[in-house]
Amino acid sequence: MKNRVLVIGGGHAGVEAAIASAAVGCRTTLVTPDVSRISLMSCNPAIGGIAKGTLVREIDGLGGVAAESADNTALQFRMLNTKKGPAVWGPRVQSDVNEYCLSQREKLEKAGVNIVQGLVTKLMGPRKRITGVVLGNGKEINAEAFVLATGTFLDGMLHRGKTAWPGGRRGDVSAVALEKDIRERMFHVKRFKTGTSPRVLRNSIDTSCLQKQISHDMQFRFSWASRGGIKNRETCWVTRTTGETEEIVKKSLKKSALYSGRIHSKGPRYCPSFEDKVTKFPDRTGHPIHIEPMGLSSRVMYLNGLSTSMPEEIQQEIVRSLPGFKNAVISAYGYTVEYTCFETGEFEKTLRLKETDNLYVSGQILGTSGYEEAAATGLLAGANAARRVLGLEERIPDRMNSYLGVMVDDLVTRGTDEPYRLFSSRSENRLNLRQDNADRRVFAFAVALGTLSQKKQTEYRAREEKYNQLRHELLSRRFKGKSIQDICKRPEVSPVDVSELIGYNASNIDDRETVTTLVLDLKYAGYVKRAEKRHKVRKRYSDVSLLHIIDYNVVDTITIEAREALNKRKPETLSDAEAIPAVRQADLDALVLYLMKHSVSRET
Amino acid sequence: MEQQNDLIAALATAQAVSAIALVRLSGKGASAVVEKLMKLKSGALTGRKRAVGDLAGIDYLVAISWALGKSYTGEEMVDLMCHGSPGTAARVLEVLEKNGARLAAPGEFTRRAWLNGRLSSLDVLTLSARYSTGGQKVKSSDLSEELSELTSELEGFIEFNEDHEVSDGSQITILLQSMKRRAKNLADTVRSTEILPRIFIMGPINAGKSTLFNRLNGKETVVVSSKPGTTRDGATRIVPLSGRYVEISDSAGCGGVELDSEAYALQERSLKSPDRIVWLDPYCYPPPVKLTENHEVLKCCSLADKAPAECKPGWLPVSSVSGLGVDKVIDFILTADLESPSWRLERMTSLLEEAISAAGSDDIALVAEIVSDVLREANMPQRYGDAVERALERFCVGK
Structure with missing residues (x-):
């Protein structure tokens, strides 16, 4: 059978892209330099977190596989932010890195994806319409559409202290030739960087003096396909940096690859290197460092929070200054990786490169950071590539319904000048974008996208029927003279209380979750409705033309920063202006006033 | 130019x-x-x-x-x-x-x-309300600055789990309480003197306008104040409805004899765009386009107790005698007042109350949502454009 979609890269984005493409109905091939490292977690051994965990559940609702693999390979589960409201609960699991790779590989095989080992060195065909790729061994693979999912591999350069060497990740090659080909094809690219922490041998740490962390006592699983909650299989620990740790970093800053002026690319502000933390908050000590096993009974522990590009001997000093780490042995040193990604404006919300017919991009080369962000964009790119091949309409997620929609919209309309990480506050509909209702929110889009199997659709519809039945029953009754909406708004009311009101026995985790969603939907309904209304009003901004403003320097009521950005971007409408990061609400208000003032002058 | x-x-x-x-x-x-x-x-x-x-x-x-x-x-x-x-x-x-x-x-x-x-829009509104009384100087924009600071604190608190140093729920509650107190004080300061929303009861002669006017003035709503200068004729009253003051005018009917129609024309000319109109007509003839284009008009099929079947779709059956539909008329009148500064401040106060309760139950995401609502109330310039224009008209030179 003829290959129709080719996915370049076998990381978190590539795997979802290939599986989504196959689900839509295209024969799909995935090419990766090392088949044993498919979906390898290059950095911390964990999936989820605030907003990210919610995104994983959206992936599940869209027919992706990350959620199932995360459940199957979890070592422990924690729900972050439980003291900050159910809308921002962040499910997160520790994962067994090797098991995760195997699980993902199995999913690829089950989906019928053809896996090829090889390093892509060149694209074939004209820029507008790629026809195939050339591998390092000279072999050619043809296809009708392509998904680039190369992560940090495009001309990847690793840095530690004064040394730098090519590589997509520790122990991997760098896709130098492919990067050159992309530049020669005149796509606009930029360089980003990100870093990772040193790994330490488990038996060299004295955990007796450290704070233990085990699973939260709460039944949870990311995927509706998983049975039962995640069980605790491993322990993690927490230590804190001492003043000594910060001193070592301060006196050695010049030796860091980051601070010696060797790296100029932008790194993630919200997932900073330890050097950044010490420089930005010079008076703080006691930064928490989480000690996480790379796998079940793994002898290697990951030091979450200690990302660094210091020379090896300084890393050794830093690690040994931590309580419990006096005799620690580092098994792999931290480093910074610099890589090429695409400029904002190169791709559309379908994730297809604007000036091509059939080349899609996903994951870190969009300017994102994180496994979850990569997986979700991979799914979208893969599905749209397959849809394009089949002559179907490409699909765009709505930012009011999912974090995937928020992310894609942000990346395309706002752009990013540092690796983009999801936050709950990036959404204006946060009370609705919860982890518990992810499947409900994305179902319609999943069906439109064509990535959700018939079996999962049927299962979803059964859940929805149950939800609607319960909802109907609750809404049609009054409880001691009160409506169910009033009861749900009370802070102390729990889903269990509501189940008891109508004598509903939520016997398993799925039913309990359905009730939870129902209660939260009722509780937040008013706010969600208002947010949606505001969104519509904001859309009306798109009717207000700004084209007659030739030079924003005449609008002296807005900030200089906003004036510069507006002069550079020359937005067509007020809503385009709103999308520019440097333009804040106050600037928009001032712009509205300016427009009012000038329409007045014209009339009189 | x-x-x-x-x-x-x-x-x-x-x-x-x-x-x-x-x-x-x-x-x-x-x-x-x-x-x-x-x-x-x-x-x-x-x-x-x-x-x-x-x-x-x-x-x-x-x-x-x-x-x-x-x-x-x-x-x-x-x-x-x-x-x-x-x-x-x-x-x-x-x-x-x-x-x-x-x-x-x-x-x-x-x-x-x-x-x-x-000046922010809310500043203009509160300023105009205080213009003649010289009330104490409270700047509402200070409140909005504090609110936006709180917003970024809350976001940091939500997104940065362990590393963020700000606060626990109790500190947030204290901040919210102080803001609520001040919003409430500000509301009290401006309430007594602000511009009132104006409602005109209009329609053909003998449509039951005066009966409705009296009903609104009557049993449930006793006239407690008639500010000098605002009463342009005998049929304008300042009326409290559900605790809010509004200015209601009964008007001459249109389509009457010469004198009546002159009075109607005069009334029509004095209308300004934010004014709302309750249009009464037992036969449901559409009101003049001139009115519906420039004003919010509530179309009421009056005398509904006599011939309820004749009410056309889109018309509210109203009977001032039986009280049918009068509550809906009051709702319509009250929403006209959404732009008044004291109402905005009162909404801010009650929203802050809601936020305090959410903080008490550890729902910080909800607190953040509500605080951003409060901030919007304080800052929204576009929606309040009309109200600000009206407030500006009130200033006079050489007082």
Whole structure:
């Protein structure tokens, strides 16, 4: 059978892209330099977190596989932010890195994806319409559409202290030739960087003096396909940096690859290197460092929070200054990786490169950071590539319904000048974008996208029927003279209380979750409705033309920063202006006033 | 084309004999004009400066100049303090006019302050409400600044689990409580004097307008106040509805004899766009397009107790006798008041109350949502454009 979609890269984005493409109905091939490292977690051994965990559940609702693999390979589960409201609960699991790779590989095989080992060195065909790729061994693979999912591999350069060497990740090659080909094809690219922490041998740490962390006592699983909650299989620990740790970093800053002026690319502000933390908050000590096993009974522990590009001997000093780490042995040193990604404006919300017919991009080369962000964009790119091949309409997620929609919209309309990480506050509909209702929110889009199997659709519809039945029953009754909406708004009311009101026995985790969603939907309904209304009003901004403003320097009521950005971007409408990061609400208000003032002058 | 920063002047103090009168001059060239008239060196009144001397042989006076962007209007501005006889001030204004200034229109200084971003919309509204009473100085924009700081604190608290140092729920609660107190104080300050929303009961003659008017004034709503000056004729009352004050006018019916229709036309001319109209007609003939285009109109099929079957779709059956539909009329009237500053402040107060309760149950995401609602209430310029325009009309020069 003829290959129709080719996915370049076998990381978190590539795997979802290939599986989504196959689900839509295209024969799909995935090419990766090392088949044993498919979906390898290059950095911390964990999936989820605030907003990210919610995104994983959206992936599940869209027919992706990350959620199932995360459940199957979890070592422990924690729900972050439980003291900050159910809308921002962040499910997160520790994962067994090797098991995760195997699980993902199995999913690829089950989906019928053809896996090829090889390093892509060149694209074939004209820029507008790629026809195939050339591998390092000279072999050619043809296809009708392509998904680039190369992560940090495009001309990847690793840095530690004064040394730098090519590589997509520790122990991997760098896709130098492919990067050159992309530049020669005149796509606009930029360089980003990100870093990772040193790994330490488990038996060299004295955990007796450290704070233990085990699973939260709460039944949870990311995927509706998983049975039962995640069980605790491993322990993690927490230590804190001492003043000594910060001193070592301060006196050695010049030796860091980051601070010696060797790296100029932008790194993630919200997932900073330890050097950044010490420089930005010079008076703080006691930064928490989480000690996480790379796998079940793994002898290697990951030091979450200690990302660094210091020379090896300084890393050794830093690690040994931590309580419990006096005799620690580092098994792999931290480093910074610099890589090429695409400029904002190169791709559309379908994730297809604007000036091509059939080349899609996903994951870190969009300017994102994180496994979850990569997986979700991979799914979208893969599905749209397959849809394009089949002559179907490409699909765009709505930012009011999912974090995937928020992310894609942000990346395309706002752009990013540092690796983009999801936050709950990036959404204006946060009370609705919860982890518990992810499947409900994305179902319609999943069906439109064509990535959700018939079996999962049927299962979803059964859940929805149950939800609607319960909802109907609750809404049609009054409880001691009160409506169910009033009861749900009370802070102390729990889903269990509501189940008891109508004598509903939520016997398993799925039913309990359905009730939870129902209660939260009722509780937040008013706010969600208002947010949606505001969104519509904001859309009306798109009717207000700004084209007659030739030079924003005449609008002296807005900030200089906003004036510069507006002069550079020359937005067509007020809503385009709103999308520019440097333009804040106050600037928009001032712009509205300016427009009012000038329409007045014209009339009189 | 008239420039928006052309030179305007006005007497800013009362038109009466007093020790000092203040003439304000704002716009491009304000400093230069006074420098010339006082024979000062160029630049003597540029920026924040003061000069004492003779102005064009009229008076020996004090001139204070304000820097661009730092003055009340945000423009180049000079305050002239002359001796306080109306004649002196008039001559000062006259010479300023001869030298390129024009007399300011009502509210023009404040309008410029608003357009130049010196005052927020809520500031203008509260200012106009307090104009004659000289209430205590509370700036609502201080509140909005604090609110936006709180917003970023909350976001940091939510997103950065372990590392963020801010606060636990209890600190957030304390902050919210202090803000609530101040919003409430501000609401109380402006409530008594603010501009009231105006409702006109209109429709053909004999449609039952006066019956509805009396009903609204009547049993549930006793007249407690009739402010001098706001009552233009016997059929306008200030009425409290569900704790809110509104101005309701009964009007002459249209389509009547000559005298009636003249009265109707007069009424129609006095309408301003934010005014709302309750249109009564037992036969459901559509109201004039002129009204529906410019106003929010509630179409009511009156005398509904007599012939309920005749009510057309889109019309509200109302009977002032039986009380049918009157609650819906009151709802319509009350939503007209959404723009009043005290209502906004009261909404802010009750939203903050809601936020405090959410903070008490550890729902910080909900707190953040509500706080951003409060912030929107405080800042929204577009939606309140009409209300601000109305407030500006209220300012007068030479009070």
